Amino acid sequence: MQSRSPAPRATGRPRSAAADTAILAATRAALVELGWSKLTLGDVATRAGVAKTTLYRRWAGKNELVVDAVAELFDELELPDCGTLAADIEGVVLQFAAILARPEAQNGLMAVVAESCRDDALRERIRASIVDRQKRLVLQGRERAQARGELPPEVDPAEAARTVDLIFDMVAGAVVHRTLVSAEPADAQWVHDFTRILLTGLTGPAAE
Amino acid sequence: MQSRSPAPRATGRPRSAAADTAILAATRAALVELGWSKLTLGDVATRAGVAKTTLYRRWAGKNELVVDAVAELFDELELPDCGTLAADIEGVVLQFAAILARPEAQNGLMAVVAESCRDDALRERIRASIVDRQKRLVLQGRERAQARGELPPEVDPAEAARTVDLIFDMVAGAVVHRTLVSAEPADAQWVHDFTRILLTGLTGPAAE
């Protein structure tokens, strides 16, 4: 997951693992205090107690550094097993919303996504570090619901993959948009309403 | 909608309206070629054929300028009347997707949203220039569907407002996430699948 260690040579002085931890933590702290645009690598280096050159030896630039710093926030994400699909969805969406409520996630995430529009390598890094890990949750929840009989089993694997991608975009997109664009909290009530629409649709069994 | 003309004084030389048009067009062109981070106001001024100081006299900074430049892209958005709620949604989502497919929208939109996390005035500007205009479409489509009898009428106005916000976050969030994070086109098939889920839900009448 780290920046670039193509061949961890057995000889020579090893890289300080403590420095990595300190740098990523300092990056998140700087994101909270300064935001994306005013965050400078020199400042991060000072906060972390390392030299600026050490930063440039490990990361190609600001984008890659922030991706790694933000990615760690999503490590805690996991799918709860509450017994029903609706409860599982509400649980994981609430976790996701809690992470997105943190200022370091807000300030960093959108900025690197914006940068990734013109940097395919960065987009791939985001996908590998952050996105795919969440998509696994959708897959897992879907399988579990199918085992329970709450969802019909998929026959066409290609269509199943399309559906997983679609659901992921709907869930992640809605929470991100609610939190960062509408700038209102994705609280318990919102998550409840969202889950109801997602499961039963707008025309579903009698609204409310 | 313009940057700041608190009191358009009757005396003195008036501001060139052509310069505004040229500057915003140049901003979009620069967004396409350079992206957000490498876009400089000096470069925009050169492209627009105006002096850099003129830019600073009209806009407070890069953020505000790009918001205005991107906002113009959404002027063409309108709700079609196709006869059914599903067709109306598909139509407007396809329009929205077409705008988001343009590189100037991708490069600019996410960046200003990211900046707005630490700048409330900027967030309000985005809301007024871009977001609220789209929310009107949700309201309009909902009323039309209720008149057709496709959706039950809302009794509680507070809950109705909550629902409109929720639907807006779901629609806009999904399209944005699909386009900018998943980096895959929101084409006709995707929009069709999305609309089906949105209307009938995951557990809806027999997937497929």
Next chain:
DNA sequence: GAGCTTTCGCTACGAGTCGTAGCGTAATGG
């Protein structure tokens, strides 16, 4: 312990951008 290899901290540097000030000129209205 000797020697090799790589990392680390530090300093300094040219390049580039930022946002502003100052000045003379151009375009309106009274």
Next chain:
DNA sequence: CCATTACGCTACGACTCGTAGCGAAAGCTC
């Protein structure tokens, strides 16, 4: 004709960037 404002241009200090160079430190192998 004159006051007022916008415009184009130049120049400026301040800041950040990313890199180069150096000596010292920390590991591994023999």
